[in-house]
Amino acid sequence: GQNIDQPTEMTATEGAIVQINCTYQTSGFNGLFWYQQHAGEAPTFLSYNVLDGLEEKGRFSSFLSRSKGYSYLLLKELQMKDSASYLCAGQKYSTLTFGKGTMLLVSP
Amino acid sequence: DSGVTQTPKHLITATGQRVTLRCSPRSGDLSVYWYQQSLDQGLQFLIQYYNGEERAKGNILERFSAQQFPDLHSELNLSSLELGDSALYFCASAGMEWTGRYGYTFGSGTRLTVV
Numbered sequence: 001g002q003n004i005d006q007p008t009e010m011t012a013t014e015g016a017i018v019q020i021n022c023t024y025q026t027s028g029f030n031g032l033f034w035y036q037q038h039a040g041e042a043p044t045f046l047s048y049n050v051l052d053g054l055e056e057k058g059r060f061s062s063f064l065s066r067s068k069g070y071s072y073l074l075l076k077e078l079q080m081k082d083s084a085s086y087l088c089a090g091q092k093y094s095t096l097t098f099g100k101g102t103m104l105l106v107s108p
Numbered sequence: 109d110s111g112v113t114q115t116p117k118h119l120i121t122a123t124g125q126r127v128t129l130r131c132s133p134r135s136g137d138l139s140v141y142w143y144q145q146s147l148d149q150g151l152q153f154l155i156q157y158y159n160g161e162e163r164a165k166g167n168i169l170e171r172f173s174a175q176q177f178p179d180l181h182s183e184l185n186l187s188s189l190e191l192g193d194s195a196l197y198f199c200a201s202a203g204m205e206w207t208g209r210y211g212y213t214f215g216s217g218t219r220l221t222v223v
């Protein structure tokens with residue numbers, strides 16, 4: 001199977017750092033994506049990992065461990081506009097399988 | 109604007125009816141994907157087309173069908189609609205048959221409400 005698990009909700013304070021974890025069954029995926037989705041809007045691409053390690057892009061970083069079936073998205077210097085759902089997605093050839101998303105609420 | 113156009117944005121229809129959702133991919137993209145998003149299930153992959161041909165199938169019901177036309181736009185047909193089909197339907201496009209490192213570009217979705 002290709003189940004993807006991530007926490008349902010997280011809360012954090014403006015200016016803080018938050019880590020959103022994602023676990024998946026190790027067989028089947030050849031890449032891992034993170035998307036951001038504001039309520040009622042389209043998901044937008046944040047990051048992609050195909051090799052183990054950390055990919056940094058501005059305030060957002062993503063980490064992948066293929067042997068452990070584990071990824072995380074790290075958001076630094078949180079802003080109110082970061083309140084959104086964060087979707088972890090496993091890539092297998094031409095399709096992405098999404099987790100149910102983690103709703104992040106950033107408070108002042 | 110992502111470049112992926114979906115119409116209509118909202119659709120309200122009765123149970124048992126049939127609707128067609130339309131998607132125009134980003135210029136130059138050959139792959140089109142359809143996803144259904146409901147509150148309890150998250151984003152569920154339905155079907156993929158590449159350059160007019162079906163490439164992959166996910167959890168698509170037999171009541172649902174899709175096609176991609178020579179101009180690369182795609183339509184998702186939903187028939188014998190049930191209350192449980194109420195959801196956001198997203199179309200996404202990609203440049204290649206494989207998603208590569210850039211993933212998909214999503215349209216803004218069609219919100220379907222079945223009453």
